[in-house]
Amino acid sequence: MKDHYDIAIIGTGPAGMAAATVASAHGADVLIVDEQPEVGGQIYRGITHQSIKDKTILGDDYYKGQSLADAFAASNADHVSGATIWQVSPEREIGISKDGAAHLLTADQVIIATGAQERPFPIPGWTLPGVMTAGSAQILLKSSGITFSNAVFAGTGPLLYLIAYQYLKAGVPIRAILDTTPKSNRLKALPHLPGALFHLSSIMKGRKWIKALKSSGTLFIEGIDNLKITGKDSTEAIEYLLQNKWHRIEASNVFLHQGVVPNVNLAMASGCIHHWNEQKLCWHASTDEWGSSNVPGISIAGDGGGIGGAIAAEYQGRIAAYQALYTTNKVKKQERDTNVLPAQHALTHEMRIRPFLDAMFRPATQYRIPTDDATIVCRCEEVTAGKIRESISLGCAGPNQLKGFTRCGMGPCQGRFCSLSVSELIAKAQNVSVNELEQLRLRPPVKPLMLAELANLTTLASEDT
Amino acid sequence: MSPAYDSIVVGGGLVGSALAFGLQREGLSTLILDEGDLAFRATRGNFGLVWVQSKGIDYSPYAHWTWESAETWASLSNLISEITGIDVGYRRPGGAEICVDDKEFAAKRQKMKKLQSHSPHVKFEMLDQKSMAELLPGLSPDVAGGCYFSGDGHANPLNLLRGLHQSFKSMGGVINSNAPVNDIVSQGSSFTAKTKKGQFHGARIILAAGLGTQNLANKVGMDIPVHPDRGQILVTERLKPFLTIPLSKIRQTIEGSVQIGDSHEDAGLDVGMSTPILNKMAIRAVQMFPHLGNTRIVRAWSALRIMTPDGYPIYEQSEQHPGAFAAVCHSGVTLAAAHALQVPKYIIEGTLPTSLAPLRTNRFKKEMAHA
Amino acid sequence: MHEIEMKPSPKVSIEFDGQTLQANKGETVAAALLRQTHLAFRTTPVTGKSRGPFCMMGVCFDCLVEIDGAPNRQACMTYVEDGMRVKRQLGAGDTGVFLSDEEDTQ
Ligand SMILES: Cc1cc2nc3c(=O)[nH]c(=O)nc-3n(C[C@H](O)[C@H](O)[C@H](O)COP(=O)(O)OP(=O)(O)OC[C@H]3O[C@@H](n4cnc5c(N)ncnc54)[C@H](O)[C@@H]3O)c2cc1C
Ligand code: FES
16 A cells, blocks of 8 residues: 555445546546445455356356456555445545555545445334345355245345345245335336336336246235334234234344435535435436536546436546546546447446436335334434434424434444434424525544554654654 | 514523523523534533542633632532433542642642642642542552542433433423524614524524634624634443542543543534544553553544634624624533533523623623734 | 355364354354354343344444453454353453452442
């Protein structure tokens, strides 16, 4: 690791790997960092060791990551794995922590490619041990071959069906799939169907998963209301309302999922402007066609700026890399433009299906804005929806005051699993759009940092005597 | 036009809320007009000390005013808890400042002697490392010691703010947030505060708008010089309790997190973070308590303190427009009791007492005349 | 628990609350514990409720455990090493310096 790089990239998912490969091929001095020990990001996790013997379990889309990872491995970017970036200042001073030691370095250009996380699913009981995200089930499967028999999958969205299908392929019995997709979504998605037809094969793939799940004899129930998980010290059952009748399914493991949302904390703490996307119900980075943010030298690529999926992320990574190369005088304008053209076209094509998916799998209000006052919204500080509503009625103008009043968002996750719900709760109570509210103010360190690491910061301590 | 409120308080931070609480409690119908969610609010970056041992060393009126507030803090805390059930976390176990080396130790002793010369109630004790370590498990064997004073304490500033707001409201007070005041007009015996949410009329107007006070004060014939002073705070994950008393730069909250703070830097209106300063704060914390090195910082904060030219609070009433008051200070927690229990009486009487004369603005004019 | 057939991996042994268990080299502490169907990793410092891993990707901080004496480590982000001593994280972090309950005057 050096003190300075032409281009620093955070995240080795498809966006980051693509950006690093392009940038180093054109002679830039590139640093790429990820907190995971291996490349691949969320989708291609474990792609370099591919430990699962039966390749039909994860499917072709997963193994597509191989060529990307190979190209990246052949590049001469400086890859630092197992290291967390806890700060990117507006001056592009980067704080990195690895093996219990923190360092500062700088870069002319920074590409933030921190990807997505799963959307919070605040329902009663979602904090019980045994309740995990569906993504967790997939991570355990991809990297350790661990699965849980007779688990319940609940929620909505392609990823939920994909992971359940991967379980099916792996021969793991599933207790039930509880689909929370609101029935009314279909009608609302209809106008977006023409765009989606450009991706007929993707739609067919999704249908195949659902068909396979249904015909496998797995309990597959649609139109679920009032989902809740019950149990004393761990998960015992999942309960729901169907046609005005309560039902109960016993299970020790429940996997929840209702879509993914950008992982915005690092970019927000760097001062990058974000706006509320009402179609996708989450924050989006406000960037230009190159992914450049309002902060000079900082751009955002991949799902971290807005959900577009792995293929789109790869194109966005390339585009951001060419722009960074151009800005640092590594390629000429002409070269940049001819090189990005195919990526831009492909990206436009890739994005055509999104409005349809967003409308079709828009999570129901009841699962984003808890109706039951006792439901925990902030997992870290155990702040309930009722407590939040009470503080709003006391005059809390936005999430920052609310944080002061309730400690909501003050814990180690730094709002990652509550701030979307909080924003929507406040907006609803004040009858305004989320865009009219302030955003939760985030500051570095965006991930917890040991006090000793901060005390022993290398470059600073040596300069600062 | 008849004023709708007996008093309007501009600013819903710790100072404004304490004043409004007191005014409403004294029977005045009171309105708080507050800025939005991201106001430059010192309250949120506050450290929570109810602190005596470093206040007014060179200015006895401030030392006495601080003491008066500290001595009545328990009543404020009780009042809030009676009205709302909220525990504002007030404890008065004494407090200490750690001196890492002999030089700091000697300097601290010198200062405390000076403080005691005009404030004999500050019965401080200079303790060596060994005696200090008995009070503070985990204290590094390498520090020189420090100063302990039994009259220091702390509170949870966020609970205090919530407690003040909630009790103010339950006594009938009105809070209008997201309504920053952009103009004030005085008409004879009343004032009109103009906001984007409309105009509000009051018989009195009290400016406690922190850094925004200066601008508004000009509109009612006062000059209240304030400037921002950035303070940064590091907050660790929750830890099992180990600090029985608050220290001037380290405090463990009731929830268990350890706050490390107190940096001073003039950064204008920038509330960004400065890594060199955080680095220095971390070095000092680990120097004092090596076991903290292995704990994680989960948050860092920076907020703007409200500084006056000499660092002491300002209380003022407009000569041109009686009924218009201003109050600014940087120790809104320590002085909360004085603001809630004392100042409202003066506002109602319509005159600031002679005891507060040294904290009015003509002290700056005198200095000017000197220069 | 249902294990999928994987390429063979070297084993390491770790200790969890005093009990020895086998783990695959290259997997996270969280995966190793879940493999043994330990779902609860900690109790919260706020209400003492049980919690276990939720996201498995380092964002929720519900998988906190004590590792080799250091409190509040993310089990899903820490990789097993032979001889590692893992404990449930019970409530707030313990730095080795704390007061007994009677002394706690806060
Ligand atoms: C759990 C999960 C499972 C998914 N599974 C699938 C799937 O099976 N199929 C599918 O099509 N899509 C899946 N998705 C969506 C898919 O992950 C994205 O579309 C795609 O990975 C986006 O690529 P990316 O490069 O933008 O981000 P990612 O692939 O998410 O890569 C971001 C990387 O940044 C790293 N990172 C983040 N913050 C920091 C930091 N502060 N310091 C250091 N490193 C950091 C992360 O560790 C991660 O490796 C999944 C998403 C999630 C959250
Ligand atoms: S399981 Fe979410 S951080 Fe480890």
